[in-house]
Amino acid sequence: MNTEFFVLIVYIAGLVFLSSPLRELELPGKNILFVALIAFLFSNIFTVVEEYILNAFFNHLEHLFIFIGSVLLLIGSVMMMQGIERK
DSSP: OOHHHHHHHHHHHHHHHHHHHHHHOOSTTHHHHHHHHHHHHHHHHHHHHTTTSOHHHHHHHHHHHHHHHHHHHHHHHHHHHHHHHHO
């Protein structure tokens, strides 16, 4: 079994377990954090797909979604920290 495929399975399992507590949070930025996690999921999917077809194309998509997820993670984290400070 390919290592990237195993990482994808573990990430999906972790996302399933993390999504329920994340939905229950009442802090600003939680939706942005969830979208960031979805962007990282897509980057993992593109990592697996690039092993089989259109390597350069899916490699670019993988890195694009890592960038998008990182920016959203930063924005969501800052919004959450500001929400914690206000309480």
